[in-house]
Amino acid sequence: MTEVSLGSSRQPVPLPAHVAHFYSGPDDLGDQFAFARSAIDDPKEALVLFGPRGVADALLRALEASIGRDLTAERAQGRIVLAHGDTDPDQQLQTLLGAIREPLSKGFGRVRLLASVGWDIPDWPPPEDLLWMESHFTGAIAKLPVVVVCAYDLTRLPGDALIYGGIETHPLIYLGGQLSANPQFVEPERYITSRLSQLPWLRPTTVSDRI
Amino acid sequence: MRLGSARALDPDRFSAYETLPARVGILDASGTLVWANRAWRAFRRSQGRDTLAAVAVGTNFIMFSRQAGGAVPQLIAAGIRAVLDRQSTGFRLDFPLPEMDGCRTEMSVAPMPDGAPGAVVTLSDDRTRSDPVGLSPRSEPVGVAIEPLTPRELEVLQLMARGLDNTAIAERLGVGYTTVRAHVSSIMAKLDARSRLAAVVRALQRGIVQPPTTDGSERDAERVHD
Numbered sequence: 541m542t543e544v545s546l547g548s549s550r551q552p553v554p555l556p557a558h559v560a561h562f563y564s565g566p567d568d569l570g571d572q573f574a575f576a577r578s579a580i581d582d583p584k585e586a587l588v589l590f591g592p593r594g595v596a597d598a599l600l601r602a603l604e605a606s607i608g609r610d611l612t613a614e615r616a617q618g619r620i621v622l623a624h625g626d627t628d629p630d631q632q633l634q635t636l637l638g639a640i641r642e643p644l645s646k647g648f649g650r651v652r653l654l655a656s657v658g659w660d661i662p663d664w665p666p667p668e669d670l671l672w673m674e675s676h677f678t679g680a681i682a683k684l685p686v687v688v689v690c691a692y693d694l695t696r697l698p699g700d701a702l703i704y705g706g707i708e709t710h711p712l713i714y715l716g717g718q719l720s721a722n723p724q725f726v727e728p729e730r731y732i733t734s735r736l737s738q739l740p741w742l743r744p745t746t747v748s749d750r751i
Numbered sequence: 752m753r754l755g756s757a758r759a760l761d762p763d764r765f766s767a768y769e770t771l772p773a774r775v776g777i778l779d780a781s782g783t784l785v786w787a788n789r790a791w792r793a794f795r796r797s798q799g800r801d802t803l804a805a806v807a808v809g810t811n812f813i814m815f816s817r818q819a820g821g822a823v824p825q826l827i828a829a830g831i832r833a834v835l836d837r838q839s840t841g842f843r844l845d846f847p848l849p850e851m852d853g854c855r856t857e858m859s860v861a862p863m864p865d866g867a868p869g870a871v872v873t874l875s876d877d878r879t880r881s882d883p884v885g886l887s888p889r890s891e892p893v894g895v896a897i898e899p900l901t902p903r904e905l906e907v908l909q910l911m912a913r914g915l916d917n918t919a920i921a922e923r924l925g926v927g928y929t930t931v932r933a934h935v936s937s938i939m940a941k942l943d944a945r946s947r948l949a950a951v952v953r954a955l956q957r958g959i960v961q962p963p964t965t966d967g968s969e970r971d972a973e974r975v976h977d
Contacts, residue, residue, distance in 0.1 A: 629946075630918075631932075665946070668949060732913075737955060
């Protein structure tokens, strides 16, 4: 089985993989930079940075600062691809898949995709549609040589995003420097056909009644 | 309606509230709704989506407040919290419900009688100052969309309910991706849904489409085509 390394501890992760990475704010980006740096250091790999509008550019600038050099050449070569989200979850799914396929079509053997997760923000799918997309994504990348790390900021995202998104839609979790199989992962088929319609904020008459 | 824990709660204690036309709910000290009268239960059943009136208390209220913006929802939540914490002896508020055609609601929140922990929430609608024919947007009968869906839109909606993405739907129906995308947008507009999933949930609630089967017969078709 083909593997790549993940995070500062360089833990092996199989290809393809869809990983939820829980981190604690802008001072805790070391593992994300290590993940991205591995792609930059390996000429066979490409890197996709994804997030709400403007976030991928900010991530790139932060990455350049962390490694101490400009990455314009890598962008020009198509080794680094920046993409941003869309209010339409299906379009966001297509954008992500397109961003992965673009460097593969140029001959790069593997892709690392680092996605910064937003929640209930402009130019981004509504929460339930984001979850629909996240759940679809595991199946969508099943035949692609890609490791997708979805970064969930514990200091900014609400519990709904962490639980229904981070925990329930990712087969693997990276937390505190450890990669683990996720026992709370809900298989995409069940998640899409059963779980999504039961999200608390979509239930009309069975809402929880806590203030 | 799902209520919070009703342990140590004597239902007879609140029987006087049961037949009142106003909606009356009992909150425990944590803010959980542990009892609601007939009017409140009927109102909640009539709501197809979260509105300020439908979620006057609850986690959905907080979610709704955040999405809806404005000061009223936040004020209500803070006021209820103050009553529960015994920092307030109650309040009364008369406010418009913009999502209900100008209907106004009077809300009162009072501490539980006899010094018991919790609060009594009373909601009373006043339609006299609103459009006389104005109805709740959720008052349409089950099975009817705000605007009728075309047969093709119904097909697309049924496949959306099975979890298919637009590419898979396009392949299934033999049409283009952009055509499906246009159908999805139209369905969302007709069902007054802010999201793809909300449209599916609303259609299921109204009986417009059937819930997806769980016998696996559609399994292959439900996978994403990459």
